[in-house]
Amino acid sequence: MSKKFTPVFILGLMAVLSSLCTACYYDKEEILYPDLPCDTTRQMSYSSDVVPVLSVNCYNCHSLVNAPIYGEGLVLEGYANLRTYLFENPDVLLNSIKQNGQALAMPRGSTKLDKCSISDIEVWIKQGQKNN
Numbered sequence: 001m002s003k004k005f006t007p008v009f010i011l012g013l014m015a016v017l018s019s020l021c022t023a024c025y026y027d028k029e030e031i032l033y034p035d036l037p038c039d040t041t042r043q044m045s046y047s048s049d050v051v052p053v054l055s056v057n058c059y060n061c062h063s064l065v066n067a068p069i070y071g072e073g074l075v076l077e078g079y080a081n082l083r084t085y086l087f088e089n090p091d092v093l094l095n096s097i098k099q100n101g102q103a104l105a106m107p108r109g110s111t112k113l114d115k116c117s118i119s120d121i122e123v124w125i126k127q128g129q130k131n132n
């Protein structure tokens with residue numbers, strides 16, 4: 001390597017190293033400690049455990065407005081709609097987010113939900129799907 005490239009090389013190396021360092025600040029518990037078990041004992045809440053996951057990952061196709069266009073009419077927004085869907089199609093929603101081959105894999109066209117989001121929804125369903 002000729003001398004005039006050395007500073008460029010060092011700058012490049014610093015850029016690579018600094019990007020590695022910022023990766024260390026990505027502090028999602030599950031990614032840092034993938035084997036940590038999910039909390040399955042606390043009371044799950046529709047508004048603070050279920051809606052945030054669905055609104056980020058599903059409402060772009062399954063909200064009231066978007067479902068007719070992108071979600072084949074399946075509305076998962078709103079407690080009553082979700083509850084009715086779960087009642088009429090037991091296990092389909094869970095199978096779809098678990099991507100276990102027993103339903104179409106959701107979210108469609110994107111990566112699987114993280115394991116504790118799936119677990120939270122499953123626990124909420126088992127706890128009686130409360131409107132809490």
Ligand code: HEC
Binds near residue numbers: 071074
């Ligand atoms: C990009 C749009 C899109 C996103 C995002 C999306 N879906 Fe879907 N979903 C669809 C479409 C379209 C269908 C109808 C079946 C098909 O064509 O895949 C569907 C079908 C389903 C079904 C029925 C599956 C079956 O086997 O009958 C369920 C349950 C479902 N979605 C749940 C979800 C959940 C929960 C999320 C979020 C974690 C989600 N979807 C995200 C587009 C989407």
